[in-house]
Each structure stands twice: as structure tokens, then as C-alpha cells.
Amino acid sequence: MPESISRKEVKHVASLAKLALSDEEELMYTDQLAAILDHARDIMALDTAKFAPTAHPLELNNVFRSDVEKASLDRDEVLSQAPASQDGRFVVPRILGEAP
Amino acid sequence: MTASTIGMSAFEIATLVRSKQVSAAEVTHEHLALVKARDGDLNSFLQISEEAALASAKAVDEMIAKGEDPGALAGVPIALKDNLVTRGISTTCASQILKAWKPPYDATVILKARAAGAVALGKTNLDEFAMGSSTENSSFGPTRNPYDLGRVPGGSSGGSAAAVAAKFAPIALGSDTGGSIRQPAALCGIVGVKPTYGLVSRYGLIAFASSLDQIGPFARNVKDAALLLQVIAGHDRMDSTSLGGPVPDLLSDIENGVEGLRIGVIEELIDGVSPMVGTALDSAANSLSAQGAQVEHLSVPAVKYGLSAYYLIAPAEASSNLARYDGVRYGLRVEGQDMNETYVASRTKGFGPEVKRRIMLGTFALSSGYYDAYYGRAQRVRTMIIDSFRKAYESFDVLLSPTSPTTAFELGAKAADPLSMYLSDVCTIPTNLAGHPAISVPYGEGENEMPIGVQILAPALGEANMFKVARALERGAPLIAKKLFWE
Numbered sequence: 001m002p003e004s005i006s007r008k009e010v011k012h013v014a015s016l017a018k019l020a021l022s023d024e025e026e027l028m029y030t031d032q033l034a035a036i037l038d039h040a041r042d043i044m045a046l047d048t049a050k051f052a053p054t055a056h057p058l059e060l061n062n063v064f065r066s067d068v069e070k071a072s073l074d075r076d077e078v079l080s081q082a083p084a085s086q087d088g089r090f091v092v093p094r095i096l097g098e099a100p
Numbered sequence: 101m102t103a104s105t106i107g108m109s110a111f112e113i114a115t116l117v118r119s120k121q122v123s124a125a126e127v128t129h130e131h132l133a134l135v136k137a138r139d140g141d142l143n144s145f146l147q148i149s150e151e152a153a154l155a156s157a158k159a160v161d162e163m164i165a166k167g168e169d170p171g172a173l174a175g176v177p178i179a180l181k182d183n184l185v186t187r188g189i190s191t192t193c194a195s196q197i198l199k200a201w202k203p204p205y206d207a208t209v210i211l212k213a214r215a216a217g218a219v220a221l222g223k224t225n226l227d228e229f230a231m232g233s234s235t236e237n238s239s240f241g242p243t244r245n246p247y248d249l250g251r252v253p254g255g256s257s258g259g260s261a262a263a264v265a266a267k268f269a270p271i272a273l274g275s276d277t278g279g280s281i282r283q284p285a286a287l288c289g290i291v292g293v294k295p296t297y298g299l300v301s302r303y304g305l306i307a308f309a310s311s312l313d314q315i316g317p318f319a320r321n322v323k324d325a326a327l328l329l330q331v332i333a334g335h336d337r338m339d340s341t342s343l344g345g346p347v348p349d350l351l352s353d354i355e356n357g358v359e360g361l362r363i364g365v366i367e368e369l370i371d372g373v374s375p376m377v378g379t380a381l382d383s384a385a386n387s388l389s390a391q392g393a394q395v396e397h398l399s400v401p402a403v404k405y406g407l408s409a410y411y412l413i414a415p416a417e418a419s420s421n422l423a424r425y426d427g428v429r430y431g432l433r434v435e436g437q438d439m440n441e442t443y444v445a446s447r448t449k450g451f452g453p454e455v456k457r458r459i460m461l462g463t464f465a466l467s468s469g470y471y472d473a474y475y476g477r478a479q480r481v482r483t484m485i486i487d488s489f490r491k492a493y494e495s496f497d498v499l500l501s502p503t504s505p506t507t508a509f510e511l512g513a514k515a516a517d518p519l520s521m522y523l524s525d526v527c528t529i530p531t532n533l534a535g536h537p538a539i540s541v542p543y544g545e546g547e548n549e550m551p552i553g554v555q556i557l558a559p560a561l562g563e564a565n566m567f568k569v570a571r572a573l574e575r576g577a578p579l580i581a582k583k584l585f586w587e
Contacts, residue, residue: 005464013463017419018426018443019456033461035519040408040474043481053479054486056311057297057535057560058341065337077204083433092428095439 004037005030105130110176110270110324114217117160117175124160124175128153128219131177135221135268138586143243144253144263146182148222149189153177156219163217170217172331178213179263179272182223183230183306184315186210193306194238195228197425197432197450207304208339209273209315209332216331221269224259228452229422230280230308232256233524236515237454244511245288246584247550251508254284254524257318261288264318266584271328272318277309278410279503279528281316282540286503286553289542289580291325291570292318294528296560297535298343300329301336309417310341312410312532322541322570326350329563348564358572359392361565364496366557367397368404369527373505376546381502384543384554387576388500388569398496402488405481406530411522412465412478413533418455419462425450457518482533489534493559498569501527503540503553527555537563541570544578551580 007030014021014029021029075088084091105113105127116122132150139145160170180186183193185203192198210220227237235243235258243258245251246266253262257274261284264272274281276294285292293316300315307313317328333347365385370378389395427433427446434445451459465474492499504524514521531538537560540553554573558566 009464010460013460013467016467017423017456017459017463018440018447019451019459020444020448029457029460032457032518033464036411036461036522037464037474039519039522040412040478043405043408043477044473046405046477046481046484048477048480048484051480051483051487053476054482055479056341057486057533058343060341063340073204078429081201081204081430083427083431090428093435093437093439093442 004034106134107267108270109321110173110319110327113176113270114172114174117164118169120164124157124219125154127175128157128177131221131269138266139268141244141249141585142246142262142266143241144224144259144266144268145179145222146192146194146225146240146259147190149220152189153219153221156214160217160219172216172327173213174217176218176271177221177269178218179222179224179260179269180210180220181226181257181260181272181274183226183275184210184273185304185306186220186223189223191223191306192240193229194226194240195450195452195455196239197446199432201430205304208301208336210304212332213273224263224272226259227256228455229306229418230256230275230277231418231454231458233279233283233521234514235259235284236511237452239452242511245508245550247289247582248508248548249585251510251550252287254287254504254508256280258284260318261285261290261292264288264320265290266586270320271324273315273332274318275305275313275315276532277312277414278532279525281318282528282538282553282555283504283525285318285540286542287508287551289551290318290320291322291539291541292316293325293329293539294531294537295329295333295563296537298341299333299347299561299563301339301342303336303338307421309414310421311417312414322567322574323351323354325539326354326567348561350563350567353564354567354571356568357391358388358569361393361498361569362496363388363393363395363569364398364492364499365395366400366403366499366501368400369501373502374507374547377502377505377507377552380543380546380552381500381554384573385500388572391572391576398492400488400492400499402481402485403530406485406533407522407526409478409481409485409533410525410529411461412474413482415458415462416465416475417462419459419466422455422459454518485530486534489530489536489559497565498562499557501555501557503527503555507546507548507550507552531557536560537566539566539570541573542577542580543573545580545582549582
């Protein structure tokens with residue numbers, strides 16, 4: 001059984017989730033997430049080997065629809081809600097650093 | 101107009117409108133006036149869309165003038181949880197990250213309700229991204245319980261539940277991922293339904309946990325809830341998880357009683373409920389038995405593990421779904437030096453504490469080294485719960501339990517302790533994990549004279565039996581004597 005969660009792990013998952021935490025938040029979330037994970041220990045003791053994992057309540061089969069052309073969302077209406085757009089495209093800050 | 105339509109059922113209003121005894125415009129004006137006068141104390145609406153509502157009402161009245169039938173919900177005011185997207189009308193999810201967003205399309209349920217003649221009054225408050233059980237996690241302030249303004253309405257669909265209970269609208273739509281329709285319905289003394297997974301299209305429902313989320317109705321009586329579900333159910337090509345096949349008829353048999361039906365009371369969900377909730381459940385079981393049902397207690401052992409499985413699975417799915425809020429295509433952007441800084445700054449400013457908590461919990465449960473121990477195991481427990489229900493439904497038609505272990509608690513009582521808040525979902529969660537339907541029916545008053553809800557659970561697509569039992573329960577239920585805050 002794994003240990004529940006350390007402050008270092010909280011920092012790590014926050015960075016994976018693209019969230020910045022203050023020192024106080026790191027401590028608060030470490031305590032709260034540990035309490036929630038400790039509660040989940042009741043299922044750690046169960047013998048679940050004979051149960052296959054369920055990802056979804058329905059037995060879904062892939063359905064291929066016929067390839068029919070139809071209207072999609074209006075581009076101008078969509079772009080009107082973007083933080084920044086230009087020439088029919090989303091504008092984003094620089095992705096790569098300056099060339100050395 | 102002769103009598104006030106405030107407090108009337110959806111059926112009554114639609115009948116009056118269709119027979120020209122009252123106009124949709126009059127009904128709309130009357131309900132909007134009540135909302136504007138009284139919602140300041142309740143905060144059930146985040147936004148009233150008066151202009152759109154009056155335009156919808158006018159369209160209904162014009163159809164009637166031309167001799168056309170606007171549909172089963174002709175002129176009926178409806179409130180919409182603000183995680184259902186509405187074209188050109190801001191949709192916030194009660195989050196700062198979507199504060200200014202005007203969606204470019206309408207949710208399928210909204211198109212269906214409108215096509216049946218319903219008039220949307222506005223968007224209702226919720227826990228941010230539907231994550232919570234009290235509506236205190238809204239970034240626009242909490243909604244209050246219309247029977248006691250010092251108490252919570254439940255959540256996450258607390259705004260819709262409070263609005264219907266307060267008679268601001270006879271019906272509303274919410275979403276239920278772990279109890280977010282049924283628990284607030286119970287705490288506000290109204291009816292709330294979580295349909296079979298896939299019965300209602302999720303197109304236009306902002307995703308929280310996609311394998312659990314389902315849209316459903318709120319109403320002040322069982323028949324109105326069945327009517328609204330009948331209107332919104334059905335296959336939708338825009339949602340690949342929506343079920344094909346015919347929609348079950350929910351209304352024809354609803355008055356037929358429970359004679360001969362086998363009803364099981366789930367023992368594991370009675371443990372730890374408040375004394376008056378326990379007494380109400382006994383009384384509900386006796387009432388159904390007196391009406392001819394065979395009522396017995398049974399054990400559904402795996403349901404006691406529902407809470408732990410849910411609070412790993414739902415956050416895991418949420419952490420993935422909420423990755424889309426990156427400040428690029430819509431919603432809040434807080435500009436940084438580069439793209440990565442922009443992601444971090446936008447998400448850190450835009451999400452509230454509970455949303456961050458669940459994103460981190462889910463990210464952790466899915467992370468390398470912990471996936472099998474947490475997420476993988478929770479998925480196996482989910483199968484165990486489905487199996488446990490399958491066995492129960494070999495001997496019973498429907499199952500009975502409390503909806504919530506307690507009546508409405510005070511604002512702030514659980515806000516500092518997330519786990520204690522999560523425990524209020526213990527009776528509702530197993531249904532979502534199984535993909536089954538369930539309904540909460542008001543059953544008198546409990547602690548602090550606040551409403552109690554009794555939950556009826558059914559197997560997948562067992563809605564017709566579920567509503568029949570709910571209607572029988574409603575017939576024998578003690579009334580809520582307590583007055584609404586404005587009465």
C-alpha cells in the first residue's frame with residue numbers, strides 16, 4: 001500500500017496540472033489530499049482481482065457515421081470569444097524561447 | 101389574467117397556456133417579477149435572461165394565436181444550471197475562468213425544452229464546475245436554502261433546486277455526477293432525477309466527469325419531473341454516449357400504483373443517517389407496503405465503497421477534462437512571458453480552491469506509480485458495485501434509501517473540511533458509478549424542520565417503474581409545513 005501523499009508530491013502534481021501554489025496552499029492541500037486518500041484506504045484492503053476495471057457504465061461500440069458534409073460552429077462567433085485572435089486564428093504568446 | 105400562476109405545476113401552466121386561459125407572456129412576466137423581487141436574498145440565479153425569456157414567450161403565444169401547438173411545456177418557465185451552454189448568453193460554471201464566456205451553441209437539452217414550448221428564465225448558481233455539495237464553492241457567492249436562509253440548498257445544482265423550491269420556476273435542469281441533482285432536491289424539499297446514463301444527451305453540458313455526468317430535471321412534483329425528462333430524453337448524434345433505441349414512456353403508467361412491486365431497502369445506506377431521516381425512511385417503506393408493494397430490507401455490500409471509488413474516479417476524469425482551460429481559445433487569459441507561464445497564470449487565477457483540489461487529486465490518482473493503486477483499483481471497485489446492484493435487481497424491482505444522510509446544514513459548517521462535505525454524497529454516489537437512474541422525492545420534515553428526501557433507485561432504463569413508485573410515495577408523503585422565506 002502506498003503512503004498517502006507528501007508535500008513534495010503535491011508540488012509535483014500542481015506543476016503537472018499547471019497550477020502555482022503558495023507555501024500556505026501547499027501545506028493546506030497536502031493535509032486535505034492526505035485525509036481524502038486516507039479515507040480511500042478502505043478499498044485498498046479489498047480483493048478486487050476478479051473484477052475487471054470499468055471505465056464507462058455503457059458497453060459502447062464504435063459507430064461510424066456516414067461522412068456527410070455539414071455546417072460547423074461559426075468561425076467568427078467562436079473567435080469572438082477568444083482572448084486574442086487575428087486573421088481567423090487564435091493568437092498565443094511565444095511558445096519557444098529566443099534564439100541564443 | 102384571473103389567478104396567479106406562481107406555485108402552479110408545469111402541467112397546470114401548459115394546460116392554461118394551450119387553452120388560451122393565460123398567455124405565456126403573462127406567466128413569464130409574473131415569474132420574472134417574483135425572481136427580481138426575491139432572489140436578492142437567495143442568490144439562486146447568476147443571470148436572468150429577461151429579453152430572451154420574453155422573446156420565447158412571445159413565440160409561444162404567436163404559435164397559439166395561429167392555432168399551432170407549442171408543445172408539452174407551452175409557456176412553462178424553466179431555470180437552467182449555469183453549466184449548460186446557451187448561445188450568446190454567458191455561461192460561467194460559477195467560475196472566474198469562464199466569467200465572460202458567451203458560448204457559440206446551445207446544449208441539446210435546451211433546444212429540446214425550447215422546442216416543447218418552455219421559456220428559459222436564466223442561469224442558476226452552482227458549485228464551481230459542479231464540484232461540491234452545498235453551492236458554497238460558487239465564485240459568485242453561495243445560494244441559500246429557501247426554507248432557511250442560514251442553511252445551504254445542497255449542491256452542486258443548488259441554484260436550480262432553490263429556484264424551483266422558492267416557486268421562481270416550476271421546473272429546472274441540473275446535472276448529477278455524484279448526487280448533484282438529488283441531494284439539493286432533498287435539502288430543498290423538491291423532486292430531482294438522475295436519469296440512466298446516456299438517456300439524455302450531454303452535448304452542451306460542460307464536462308466534469310464524463311463517465312458519470314448526466315443532465316436531469318427538478319420539479320415540485322413527480323409528474324412534472326417525468327414530463328420534463330420525457331421532453332429532454334432521446335438519442336443525439338452530437339453525443340456518442342447517448343443511447344439509441346426508443347425513449348421509455350414515463351407518464352402512461354405513473355398513476356398505476358405499486359401493487360406487487362418488489363422494493364428493497366438498502367441496509368448499508370441507512371447506517372449513520374440522522375435519526376429523523378431514518379424514521380422518515382421507515383415511514384416511506386411502510387407507506388409503500390400499505391399500498392401493496394412487497395418491501396424488504398436487503399444488503400448491497402459494495403455500495404459502502406462507492407465514496408472512495410468516486411473520489412478517485414471523478415477527480416481523475418475532471419483533471420483530464422479541465423485541462424482544456426488553458427487561456428487560448430476561450431475564457432480567462434492571464435498573459436505570461438511564454439505559453440507555459442500563460443497556462444499556469446490563467447489556471448491559477450481562474451480556478452477556485454475546490455476545483456484545484458480535485459484537479460490535483462485526480463492528477464495524483466492518474467500519475468505514474470499511483471495509477472494502479474488508486475485509479476485502477478477504483479475502477480475495479482466500480483465493477484464490484486455494478487455487480488452488487490445486478491444481484492440486488494435479481495430479487496427487487498427498485499431499491500429505497502435516504503437521499504442525504506442529514507437535512508440541510510448551516511452555511512460554513514463543512515466548508516473547511518472537504519472530506520466531511522464529500523460524505524454528504526454517500527447515498528447518491530453508487531447510482532452514478534453504476535450508470536443507473538434514481539429519484540429523490542420529498543418526504544416531510546426532519547431536523548430543524550428542514551425537508552427530507554427519500555431516494556428510489558432503479559436498474560438501467562428502469563425509469564418507468566421508478567416514477568411509478570415515486571408517485572406512490574408522493575401520494576402518501578407528509579407535507580412540508582415550514583414556510584418559504586418570502587411567504
